[in-house]
Amino acid sequence: MVFSFIEQRISQVEGYIKGLDRTVQAKTGKLDSKLLDKQAGFSEIFNKFLDPKKVNNAKNEQHQLIDRQADASARTAVLNTKKKRGDSYGLLPEGFEEVINKTTIEIAEKFDVELSPNLVKSLIRQESNFDPNAKSAAGAEGLMQLMPSTAKEMGVYNSWNPYQNLKGGVTYLAKMMKNFDGNIQKALAAYNAGPEAVKKYRGIPPFNETKEYVSSIMSNFLYRENGYKNVDITG
Numbered sequence: 001m002v003f004s005f006i007e008q009r010i011s012q013v014e015g016y017i018k019g020l021d022r023t024v025q026a027k028t029g030k031l032d033s034k035l036l037d038k039q040a041g042f043s044e045i046f047n048k049f050l051d052p053k054k055v056n057n058a059k060n061e062q063h064q065l066i067d068r069q070a071d072a073s074a075r076t077a078v079l080n081t082k083k084k085r086g087d088s089y090g091l092l093p094e095g096f097e098e099v100i101n102k103t104t105i106e107i108a109e110k111f112d113v114e115l116s117p118n119l120v121k122s123l124i125r126q127e128s129n130f131d132p133n134a135k136s137a138a139g140a141e142g143l144m145q146l147m148p149s150t151a152k153e154m155g156v157y158n159s160w161n162p163y164q165n166l167k168g169g170v171t172y173l174a175k176m177m178k179n180f181d182g183n184i185q186k187a188l189a190a191y192n193a194g195p196e197a198v199k200k201y202r203g204i205p206p207f208n209e210t211k212e213y214v215s216s217i218m219s220n221f222l223y224r225e226n227g228y229k230n231v232d233i234t235g
Helices: 002-050 052-085 096-111 117-128 148-153 162-179 184-193 195-201 208-226
Strands: none
Touching (some): 096 117, 096 162, 117 162, 162 184, 184 208
């Protein structure tokens, strides 16, 4: 009887222990599963950093951002430089600066003279500040302030057309450069006061307007061409 009771208790304890073991195994399995999931998650994240495609994409995006910032900085620098030089293309067709460059080069080759696009830009700045609708009290018209008689002589029938005005003005300047053996200051003086006055005085005429005109253009031209500032050359 006693042994039967003891055996029964032992059996109950063994059953209880087996139940505890099953519970422990079940909970351990869940924990293992969660741990594996977490490890998989960490592994996935870690692999993203090691994935060459992901890394390259990140680098490309970073490089693109740097390039955009560099482009923006370059555009800002160009705009600031144009502002300092007094360039204002707001009333002109888009890309007109390139038209100035090409037109100057073509006409300079035609007349066989050395004529820099920067000199033309400096002259335009002085004459009209890049305003194709400018008109002086004396009747000079457009971008390069052509007098009606000069415009007609240069084949310009519409001085308010910036392309025609530019071509006529550059042609006239190239002719003055040719007439005065490539002397820039004499050519500019002739553009302002006429070639006869330059011939008469054998150089820049003693007119305050003309002297200031030549000095201002030369100063701006040397700044554009070589970066020199505050230079006054009127000799």
